[in-house]
Amino acid sequence: MALLLAAGESSRMGSPKPLLRWGKGTLIEYQIEEFSASRVEKVIVVLGYRAEEIEATIADAEVQIVVNEDYRLGRATSIKAGAHAVPDEARVIVAISVDQPRPRTVIDALSEAHLNNNLITLPTYGGRNGHPPVFSGSLLNELRNVSEERQGLREIMQRHASEITKLPWDSDVVLLDMNTPEEYQRALARYPFE
Numbered sequence: 001m002a003l004l005l006a007a008g009e010s011s012r013m014g015s016p017k018p019l020l021r022w023g024k025g026t027l028i029e030y031q032i033e034e035f036s037a038s039r040v041e042k043v044i045v046v047l048g049y050r051a052e053e054i055e056a057t058i059a060d061a062e063v064q065i066v067v068n069e070d071y072r073l074g075r076a077t078s079i080k081a082g083a084h085a086v087p088d089e090a091r092v093i094v095a096i097s098v099d100q101p102r103p104r105t106v107i108d109a110l111s112e113a114h115l116n117n118n119l120i121t122l123p124t125y126g127g128r129n130g131h132p133p134v135f136s137g138s139l140l141n142e143l144r145n146v147s148e149e150r151q152g153l154r155e156i157m158q159r160h161a162s163e164i165t166k167l168p169w170d171s172d173v174v175l176l177d178m179n180t181p182e183e184y185q186r187a188l189a190r191y192p193f194e
Contacts, residue, residue, distance in 0.1 A: 095134075125171065
């Protein structure tokens with residue numbers, strides 16, 4: 001199960017991040033394609049800002065769309081909206097933001113490592129924690145109750161810090177996060193597509 005968070009206003013980027021070019025399409029198309037080719041069984045896409053426009057670009061994708069009407073109140077509202085759409089019986093939940101594109105190899109390795117009865121699994125590179133976090137289904141209620149005031153996912157990670165399994169990765173792609181045009185341009189140059 002994957003939560004793809006793509007509801008924000010992208011104010012620092014200046015244009016909607018889900019629609020930025022990445023690979024052969026857009027960031028949101030890339031991540032859906034990578035999830036579809038991975039071990040993830042279902043993808044929930046959380047939209048908000050310019051939802052209709054973004055949804056039109058992924059109309060043919062086999063995903064569940066959730067529209068977060070409260071997206072202006074912060075990222076935690078998107079996590080909550082997505083988590084409420086996750087079935088109660090979900091065993092593994094991958095939470096990723098659209099501005100943190102990850103190849104299927106990362107998703108699969110994390111999912112596989114996580115199945116060893118882990119509570120939370122994180123990729124790391126050079127001693128730094130990366131993304132995406134993978135959560136046990138037993139944390140679904142906590143995901144459904146995150147808040148901006150309590151720092152969203154960070155609160156869950158802090159609460160269960162001693163139960164986080166870290167998966168060292170051989171590339172800094174697990175640290176990639178794009179919030180500004182400069183970061184986006186650097187990422188395009190750093191991770192070229194053929």
